[in-house]
Amino acid sequence: MREVNAKQITEVVKKMCIDSNYYLTEDVLRALDEGEKKEESPVGKEVFQQIKENIRIAREEQVAICQDTGLAVLFIDLGQEVHIVGGSFNEAIHEGVRQGYKEGYLRKSSCHPFTRVNTKDNTPAIIHLNLVPGDKIKIVLAPKGGGAENMSTVIMLSPSEGIEGVKNRVVEWVKQSGSNPCPPVVVGVGVGGTFEEVALTAKKALLRPLGQKNPDPQLAAMEEELLTRVNNLGIGPQGLGGRITALAVNVELIPCHIASFPMAVNLNCHAHRHQEAVI
């Protein structure tokens, strides 16, 4: 067994909250550069320039890229040889979020669904835990803003609809979402599993680096086709009309029940924030 102190987890999560909201990863910066080059609409080009200038300001002044610094969504692969000491694992994560959002001057966006009263420290974090072999803890943190998250859906299709059914629904969904999710978006698609697992699968699809295709050739082709079809919608940057509505479409698939055919679409905005750390 390898011992890891809960305090160390808190420190790592805290730093990730701040860094993910101040700096975008290389894959996203590259996708934005490529998008700007391909964009034909003058307004769309200008939006790309504003997005890039905004990223520069956030990095230099160390402020949030977007005021919606999201709920802190964490995917954690916990090595089964790890023994957490010095406190509760979950509380260590919440405390990291609490400290990160306070010290990083990030917006606290968590509230009671009915009363809308803010929890004031952006907790609870959304934690997805997976037990894996080994003695490491891998943490992926993806702050998720409300605008894009609201434009997400789970559909329980009939198996007879097949792959074309999924593709058509994805395109329809992006079309219907229009300017709301802050395009250019990243489209996460989950196929298979169960009602709850397919939503998680769509979210995990968003975590794959932009520009990296699904290793399954059928799904890679599906991603490429969907990206073309979504960009042919003409929605464009910020929905003002243009060629680039999405920077990428990432599809993930898992087996499902013989009677079921679940699919989910989880959209993310161009402030496609995620950070990874290993303890």
Place this chain on the structure above:
Amino acid sequence: MSQAIRLKTPLSDADVEKLKAGDKVLITGVIYTGRDAAHKRLFDLLKEGKPLPVDLKGQIIYYVGPAPAKPGHVYGSAGPTTSGRMDAYSPKLMEIGLKGMIGKGMRKKEVVEAMKKYKAVYLAATGGAGALLAKSVKKAETVAYEDLGPEAISRLEVVDFPAIVVNDTKGNDLYQQGMKQYAR
């Protein structure tokens, strides 16, 4: 893109009537922030026939819930939030003289109709460009509902705040026009 039109607040009917969907604008003057919770409170006051904490006649509301300002900064990152959530309240506010709304995302038909009827415009700022947009805020003070935290109503003094006209007073819609132009 066409040359930007400079807008100085407060706005008159004539100021907004000359704007067309697709026009780029640079706003200077006072604008007020307000999003979900503040809109609900304003709407409830109007329903009860009570006075509002701010006079919205000729004014612009910016749908934003900023990040906290860092020491040495005037304002925290402050990009627009999704406007559709304010649709239920906006026609009533236009009826009492609101002239402009800044946000992002589509508005309902009733809101677009109200813009025609009461002479008001809907402007989009670039969603997710919070650090950039905060730069045009020169002064900020909370004027109502401090208890709402990031959802409080603030009075912002802005200089050359960049936005684009999405819905004008004639019922035009840049989202629809733009999409139609580039769809294949």
